[in-house]
Amino acid sequence: MTSTAYALADSWTMTRRELARWGRQPAAVVVNLVFPVMLLLMFGYLIGGGRGVSGDYLGYLLPGMLALSMAFGLEGTMIAVTQDMNKGVVDRFRSMPMADGAVLVGRSAADMLQSVLGLVVLLGVAAALGWRTDAGPGAFLGAVGLLLLLRFAMLWIGIHLALVAGKPEMVQAVQILVWPFGFLSTVFAVPESMPGWLATVARWNPISHTAAAVRDLFGVPGAESGHAGAAVLWPLALLAVFFPLAVRRFARLSR
Amino acid sequence: MSDAAITVEEARKTYRGARGSGTAALDGLDLTVARSTVHAVLGPNGAGKTTLVRVLSTLLRPDSGRVVVAGHDVVREAYQVRLRIGLLGQHAALDEELGGRQNLELFGRLHHLGARRARARADELLERFGLSGTGAKAVAKYSGGMRRRLDLAASLITEPEVLFLDEPTTGLDPRGRAEVWDAVRSLVGGGTTVLLTTQYLEEADQLADRVSMVDSGRVVADGTVDQLKTATGGDRIDVVLRDAGQLETVAGLLPAPRDAVTVDADRRLLSAPVSDRMAALTAVVQALREAGVEAEDVALRRPTLDEVFLHLTGRDERVKEAA
Ligand SMILES: Nc1ncnc2c1ncn2[C@@H]1O[C@H](COP(=O)(O)OP(=O)(O)OP(=O)(O)O)[C@@H](O)[C@H]1O
Numbered sequence: 001m002t003s004t005a006y007a008l009a010d011s012w013t014m015t016r017r018e019l020a021r022w023g024r025q026p027a028a029v030v031v032n033l034v035f036p037v038m039l040l041l042m043f044g045y046l047i048g049g050g051r052g053v054s055g056d057y058l059g060y061l062l063p064g065m066l067a068l069s070m071a072f073g074l075e076g077t078m079i080a081v082t083q084d085m086n087k088g089v090v091d092r093f094r095s096m097p098m099a100d101g102a103v104l105v106g107r108s109a110a111d112m113l114q115s116v117l118g119l120v121v122l123l124g125v126a127a128a129l130g131w132r133t134d135a136g137p138g139a140f141l142g143a144v145g146l147l148l149l150l151r152f153a154m155l156w157i158g159i160h161l162a163l164v165a166g167k168p169e170m171v172q173a174v175q176i177l178v179w180p181f182g183f184l185s186t187v188f189a190v191p192e193s194m195p196g197w198l199a200t201v202a203r204w205n206p207i208s209h210t211a212a213a214v215r216d217l218f219g220v221p222g223a224e225s226g227h228a229g230a231a232v233l234w235p236l237a238l239l240a241v242f243f244p245l246a247v248r249r250f251a252r253l254s255r
Numbered sequence: 256m257s258d259a260a261i262t263v264e265e266a267r268k269t270y271r272g273a274r275g276s277g278t279a280a281l282d283g284l285d286l287t288v289a290r291s292t293v294h295a296v297l298g299p300n301g302a303g304k305t306t307l308v309r310v311l312s313t314l315l316r317p318d319s320g321r322v323v324v325a326g327h328d329v330v331r332e333a334y335q336v337r338l339r340i341g342l343l344g345q346h347a348a349l350d351e352e353l354g355g356r357q358n359l360e361l362f363g364r365l366h367h368l369g370a371r372r373a374r375a376r377a378d379e380l381l382e383r384f385g386l387s388g389t390g391a392k393a394v395a396k397y398s399g400g401m402r403r404r405l406d407l408a409a410s411l412i413t414e415p416e417v418l419f420l421d422e423p424t425t426g427l428d429p430r431g432r433a434e435v436w437d438a439v440r441s442l443v444g445g446g447t448t449v450l451l452t453t454q455y456l457e458e459a460d461q462l463a464d465r466v467s468m469v470d471s472g473r474v475v476a477d478g479t480v481d482q483l484k485t486a487t488g489g490d491r492i493d494v495v496l497r498d499a500g501q502l503e504t505v506a507g508l509l510p511a512p513r514d515a516v517t518v519d520a521d522r523r524l525l526s527a528p529v530s531d532r533m534a535a536l537t538a539v540v541q542a543l544r545e546a547g548v549e550a551e552d553v554a555l556r557r558p559t560l561d562e563v564f565l566h567l568t569g570r571d572e573r574v575k576e577a578a
């Protein structure tokens with residue numbers, strides 16, 4: 001086998017390791033999938049219509065929830081990497097003749113797979129609740145692409161934070177901090193309904209751009225257009241920073 | 256190829272703390288381990304044993320020095336080294352959520368055995384380490400001893416040329432310890448070179464062809480167990496008294512300088528180094544009789560590695576104060 005073939009084989013082995021872990025802990029997987037659904041139901045029905053949203057709130061909320069669930073994926077990635085680092089199993093991987101990047105590639109592949117599943121579940125539940133979209137296949141796939149791009153950026157932030165902080169306490173800190181970060185966005189309400197500075201933060205938030213772009217692609221009535229550019233650039237910019245940082249950090253575990 | 260499975264020359268490793276402070280965990284360490292032998296690295300907490308093992312197993316780069324394992328440089332040819340080593344770290348290096356068999360299969364695949372061979376090898380190792388019945392159970396539910404055995408099995412997937420064991424039996428019960436010892440002995444029969452670290456002197460005595468004593472990141476003594484014992488001044492005489500009140504009196508009667516005599520009041524035991532075994536024995540028995548002191552036991556023995564270690568690291572003083 002060539003070294004590329006080995007690298008692919010090792011990455012696939014590492015991905016399968018994650019899948020095997022799902023098989024061991026189906027409850028955890030289900031909770032992960034159900035949590036965004038719960039948020040959707042809670043905000044869509046319990047708390048009821050977002051401020052300043054005209055018309056169908058579910059149509060407005062769903063793209064935001066999709067984007068939010070991608071952003072919250074950061075937590076899951078960070079927890080998993082932190083656990084690995086603290087359990088010493090990564091030491092065994094690093095002492096074995098496996099491809100350098102396979103540990104991280106396996107992590108990304110598995111997390112992305114879980115996110116695709118998460119999107120399917122959220123969209124399925126929404127469809128069951130009567131949600132429909134006019135989006136053609138191209139626009140629909142474009143929206144999914146933007147969501148997964150955001151998830152991919154969050155994934156590498158998660159890996160980097162786990163490698164830098166490395167302690168379960170830090171995971172808790174991040175778990176708390178993602179909430180305001182998630183809510184200071186246009187996921188639940190339009191920025192016009194917020195006080196000035198909040199609106200500014202919410203407009204800047206990468207989650208908002210992805211959410212807005214997805215609304216536009218889904219053809220939500222009254223959706224702002226022109227967010228697609230930012231919805232691509234924001235995650236790419238985050239990746240440009242955190243991907244090399246995380247890779248370098250991993251390579252430097254031996255220092 | 257040279258006869259050495261491991262060569263370490265002047266290895267240094269400093270952990271950098273905040274603001275330039277640092278701990279020199281390896282401070283110019285030298286070590287040579289011959290092929291197909293068991294080499295024990297013996298040292299107290301913080302001596303640098305784990306750091307040494309991590310450097311040898313390519314997990315940590317030395318700041319300077321030359322480190323060669325199985326003919327390859329651990330920094331420049333890390334991949335070549337990884338093909339040839341097995342590692343049992345001080346702490347379990349397993350996926351706790353997966354089952355025992357899943358762990359071994361995972362590591363087998365990462366060694367590129369292929370699916371079928373990885374599965375066969377996993378079964379073989381589970382069988383060998385008495386884990387067949389529990390292969391399906393999640394490692395998180397294993398007992399400490401089972402986990403250690405699985406960890407050891409994982410380090411043996413490819414029958415490595417060089418095996419590193421960092422405190423392999425710490426925390427195991429006597430049976431678990433004996434099992435690990437047997438496994439190590441059978442490996443060496445098959446040509447594997449083993450470097451193990453330990454705080455148990457008995458372990459080094461039981462398993463090792465040679466011992467390096469490490470303290471503060473350097474080797475303070477090196478040799479066969481017998482050589483090291485001889486280096487501390489040979490044999491010792493132990494005297495156990497009936498009456499602890501007479502310990503001080505008898506300490507003055509022994510044929511050794513007073514400050515070389517150790518006194519253990521709890522066990523009513525005196526111990527002193529002797530040069531001429533038989534002469535010392537007769538002299539002590541004679542002196543006790545003349546002084547009218549009743550002894551429970553008088554015995555000649557070789558020094559324990561503990562005493563050798565304390566002697567060589569200059570820590571005799573502290574021990575005596577503590578006693
Ligand atoms: N990651 C680290 N960061 C900073 N200092 C460290 C680190 N690991 C070890 N040290 C320090 O380096 C020295 C050597 O540690 P090491 O773990 O190699 O000792 P050891 O002989 O394995 O000890 P033990 O018997 O307790 O396992 C100690 O002073 C320790 O405090």
Ligand SMILES: [Mg+2]
Pocket residue numbers: 304305306345421
């Ligand atoms: Mg140690």
